Amino acid sequence: MSSTVVFTKASPLDALQRWLPKLVLAPSMLIVLLGFYGYILWTFLLSFTSSRFMPSYQWVGLQQYERLLDNDRWWVASKNLMVFGGLFISISLVVGVLLAVLLDQRIRREGFIRTILLYPMALSMIVTGTAWKWLLNPGLGIDKMLRDWGWEGFRFDWLVDPDRVVYCLVIAAVWQASGFVMALFLAGLRGVDQSIIRAAQVDGASLPNIYLRIVLPSLGPVFFSALMILSHIAIKSFDLVASMTAGGPGYASDLPAMFMYAHTFTRGQMGLGAASAILMLGAVLAILVPYLYSELRGKRHD
């Protein structure tokens, strides 16, 4: 008797308790389904329309993609991404790994040095871009400084040189992100079994050899993570271009993210902009899918 009373009394509460987790998660699920996947689909749809300043749903098939592939500026932007991404990723990796290995040698004041190497990562790309735009200023920046210091013939005007402006972006981006790569690898190095290193030392291997042959190869997953993050930064890079060069001179330093913004929001080419955004997503997926695949496979083995 008493148990049934308790049962009927607690029943609605129990049901609520059972539903609470789902209720709490529901708004976020809705947001993700709509705001992530719904919007991707929407953009995908727009890329098949003739939308210009306003969205219109007049179907034009693959016409926007054809226009995109005929567009010289898009090819410049894509080529720049290859050059910028390739250099930015490889230089950041080399610098970051080197600094991490050096910092791993029982350095005094290690924490202090680490703090200095990582602080650019806390800055906005807009701040970084503004600073480097000034440093690389032809006429007043490093250009003038080295001449003042006695290097008479020194010229540094890459920022206004259409063939070299993309290297300026690389310099600034490496300055910002290489400390982060250092931090990633330092964390990885701390996880390496020290007895392996000691055993190799006893066998007479030199320190550079130990790192190149034994330690670094064991950090494969860290390499992969760093590669992922850096390529992601490269593909999304928009702020840096906006603040340093605004895509110029002309459109010599355009990147796909900048192309997308300019065509969608200032030039009234919404359909074309949507098509370029979809291609950017494709590039991210091409990198992401193998990564997730290997992650999931790795988990299954555990």
Added chain:
Amino acid sequence: MTSIVGKFPISLSRLAIYATLLAACAVYLIPLLIMLLTSFKSPDDIRSGNLLSWPEVFTAIGWLKAWDGVGGYFWNSVKITIPAVLISTLLGALNGYVLAMWRFRGSQLFFGLLLFGCFLPFQVVLLPASFTLGQLGLANTTSGLVLVHVVYGLAFTTLFFRNYYVSVPDALVRAARLDGAGFFTIFGRILLPMSTPIIMVCLIWQFTQVWNDFLFGVVFASGDTQPITVALNNLVNTSTGAKEYNVDMAAAMIAGLPTLVVYILAGKYFLRGLTAGAVKG
């Protein structure tokens, strides 16, 4: 380091290591030093000297002018960042709690779908998001930017808390459930008190993300509602009148100071956020 190789070569290589690190520190610090120096120079000093020359006179005029130009937008950024960070952290904590402790059919799939959001190139959602903000009457408002930052910050904040709570022993929660504790009681009494580190990581991560954002700011705000990053970019890249580099640099410092201060005060959590966001999938 008890070495059989002999003292001399060891100390020489140590010297090289320290020299390289010192040079690296200089390379990383000099841009900041130049920004500071330039911001305190007069325009005449900037023209006659060079990047690293000491100013003839230190003047705060650049800072005053910069604050005049971007000060209002600084407060916009504050108005956007604080609510966006708090709301997305709270939502992330609740989501993470459910995903780690109260799994149901489909919750893992949802987690996977959410995870992809960490890698989403935002260009692919900008257009629909701007239509939606317009429909909601939130176009060109700071509230609209708060909403956007909450939505697209959700992936990372949820990931942080979910991965943290997964390592909490199940027995703890099961015991509390047997004692009759409900969903929110368990969350408030057991999990929240042990969450301080991950809350710090999440707050700092979101703070730097939202404060440093430029893309959402430039697309979804205009005029008086723009965040500081957009105002800084406008200031630096307008070509009217003579360029005042001291003002540019002071404005850049103003835009960068809040995140720099947070980084210096709580660098440990900043780094943990970066690596957690990077390594765990």
